Every structure is written in structure tokens, then in C-alpha cells.
Amino acid sequence: MTKLSLTEENYLKAIYFIGGTSNQLVNTNAIAERLNTKAATVTDMLRKLKQKDLIEYQPYKGTRLKLEGKVKAIGILRKHRLWETFLVEKLAFGWEEVHEMAEQLEHIQSTELTERLSAFLGFPEFDPHGDPIPNKEGVFPRRDNVTLDRAKPDTAVMVQGVKDSSTEFLNYIAKLGIQLGDHIAVKSVEEFDRSLVVEHKNQQYRISALAAANLYIKEL
Amino acid sequence: MTKLSLTEENYLKAIYFIGGTSNQLVNTNAIAERLNTKAATVTDMLRKLKQKDLIEYQPYKGTRLKLEGKVKAIGILRKHRLWETFLVEKLAFGWEEVHEMAEQLEHIQSTELTERLSAFLGFPEFDPHGDPIPNKEGVFPRRDNVTLDRAKPDTAVMVQGVKDSSTEFLNYIAKLGIQLGDHIAVKSVEEFDRSLVVEHKNQQYRISALAAANLYIKEL
DNA sequence: AATCATTTTTAGATTTGCCTAAATTTAGAT
């Protein structure tokens, strides 16, 4: 229950992100790359986090979150996604603008604030990018992780989220006019490159397999 | 335009607060006391802030904000008071609960966020404690700084703010049931100790000169 | 089994922010 520094919180978040749900062993270099820092710096922090019993760590072997570390990481993720929802829903920011602000807001301490924010937003289950928001017990809402590239011709789908949240991808689909909740009809799939011709907002156009693979959908 | 550290921001805020509107010279010890730190630590920071041209500072003489430092300090104060307004108006916190959270939120960087927050709140001019919120040019809204202890018998007033924002005082007047915007009728003033008998929400009670001196009012 | 490229850790510095204890300066009181 000790209060973590902003830096420690960011390391836990990075380990959580890289390790994924499987809680795989995470390499020092991977953490360094994600946090734009050096492997030597990461080693220092891993020793410290192990000392605080937040992670498992054996020199040269890798690291994974222990339960307490995972709880912390999910708590930060919860705040991040709630704040992103606030920024888009209440302050009318675009979904491609909010990540950097949320990186700061996720470190605001008060859990009471977090819970009231969630209530104010109507207990949202997904953030503006369609990513699931864990509840205060750390449980994620369920969702099928089907992407548009799996859709068959002559099916109608709804856009539920983005797999790649990078500014580049968000800007690209913003240019196409695609937003969460939009309906898309798959007209045909090209054998050669798996690209799709879709109908969206009364327009027909082609979308690459790569772009389609980064759009989560629900089949209608 | 260099980005300041959280610590640097808090020093500028402290100097601004102690110096007041008059931009008086501020003593090292006063800053140390306000920030719960040691005079030696303050000296270190003053040298650094002078080096960044944010303050005037001469050893043994004291310090005052230069224009750029003052602009920064007012900007932080603006964010502090806007966030307090958000917490009370939108998240239904009590006015005595919000200061600590605002101490963290005031350091969130984005000015775009600040301006959208202000718009979302309806461009408030006063925070939940009745303190004026500077606009984005740093200009404070005008208000008469008359306190209840100046009121004459048989006058009606409205509570506009609190001079002392300490938790102790806020809890005390919360116990009396006094809120911003409340109407109070002054029935009589006791010669001996300058205490007042007031009528408030259909109740008559006595209020000390000290408590009255910490309530800003508008005469009706 | 020995070699070599990659990964990771260790060693040694740097910066920021903070501390205690010892000077030093200032200003008030004789």
C-alpha cells in the first residue's frame, strides 16, 4: 500500500503492457524501448521494484508482475482510460488528441476521485479507442476481439475499437471518416492481398488488410 | 517558455502567495515554512529560479517574482481553481475536500485542456471557496473584499467567499450550515467582543468577530 | 566444446531536490 513514484508507476504499466494478459516474462530491453530509456536504467528500477515485492525478477532471466504490481498497473490503466473518456465525452477532444494528457492524469492519486469520475461518465466500459476499462476490482468487461480482416463478404459490422492506437493509425481512419459505432458493410474481399471493398456512410472504398486488422468489429 | 518541474512550479506559487498582489520582497524563511521545507533548500531553489530569470533575488535581501514568473504562478492558480470548481460542481465533492486533489491537478500541462475545462464549467469567475479565477490572460475578476465583521446591524448580506480556506474553518462553517450564496441578516453587534447575532436559514445564532472576519460578503 | 553476437548487468557519473551543521550577514538592543 506504499505510495509509488510516477516513475515506478510507469514501469509497472510498461511491464503489464508488454507481458500481456498471459503474464509472460518480460525482457529488460523491451521495457527500455517502451519507456525510451536505457537497459541499465531499467535494471536499476527492476531491482527496486523487486525489493518492494511488486515484481518477480531474476538477473538475466526477465521479470513479471506479482499480484500487487498487477493490481497497481490495472488501477493506472483504469484511470488512464476514464480520463480519456472524460476528455472526449465532456471536453470534446478528438480521440487522437487525448493520450498524452491521460498519461499525466493517470497519476492523480485519489481513488475517490477516480470512482466519482467513473460515475460522472456513466460507468463507461470502453474508452474512446474502444479499449476496455477495468472496473474498480480490476475486472475487464468482455468483448469479442474480432477484427475487420476476418469479416466475410456481404456482412454488416459495427466498429467497436482500434487495435493500434497510434496517432498515425488514428489519423488515417479519421481521414476515412471512421468513428466508433460506425456501421460498415463488407462488399468483397480481394484474394490477392486480402484487401476489402467496404461501404461506409454511403461511400464505397477499398481498405487494406493491415488497416482492417487493426479495427475491432462486432458482426451485426 | 521552458517547461518547469513540479517543484519549481510550487515555489513560484508560494512566492506569489506570500508576496501578494503588491509583489513585496519575500523572505527565505517564509517560503520554507509554507512549503514545509528548510531554508537551505529554499536558497538552492532561489538561485536556480533566478538563473532561469523567473525571479529577482539578492542574497540576504529576499526575492520577488519577475513578470514571467508571475505569469506562470497565475497560470497554476487558474488551473487549481478551475479544477476545484470541476470537483465540486461536476463530481459533487464538498468544498473542504477538493484542495489536495487540486494541488495535483494544477500541474497538468496542456493549456488546451485548461481552456476547454473552463468552457465546460461555463467560464466560472470564482471557485468553490469564492476565490477569483484569473482568466487566461491572467486578469482577476473584481470583487469587493468586504467581510461580515464590517456589516452594520439590520443589514442583509450574501456570503460570497471565505478568506481563510483552511479545513478547520471550512468544517466550522459547514457545521453552521453556511454555504456560498447564502443570505444572512445581521441582527445586532456586541460592543464588547464585536461578535454578531445573525439570522440565517430561519435560525438566529451568534458568530464571533474572528469567524465573521473570514467571510466575504456582498451587501444586499 | 569453443566462439561470437546479443542481452543484461555493473561501475562510475550527473542532475535534481532535499537534509544537517557550520559559517556568515543583518538588524535590533543595549
Next chain:
DNA sequence: ATCTAAATTTAGGCAAATCTAAAAATGATT
């Protein structure tokens, strides 16, 4: 004018977080 107490600065150190360069471990490849 001198003395003294308070305020302030200087000196020296410490912890957190970072870096570069060197050393060590790992594991894949002859």
C-alpha cells in the same frame, strides 16, 4: 558602537532517476 539573536547562506552529503562505457552472462553457431 558593540553585542547578540535571528535570518540566511555555504559546505558537505544523501537518495532517486538517469546516462555512458565496460564487464559479464547467455545462447545460438560453428
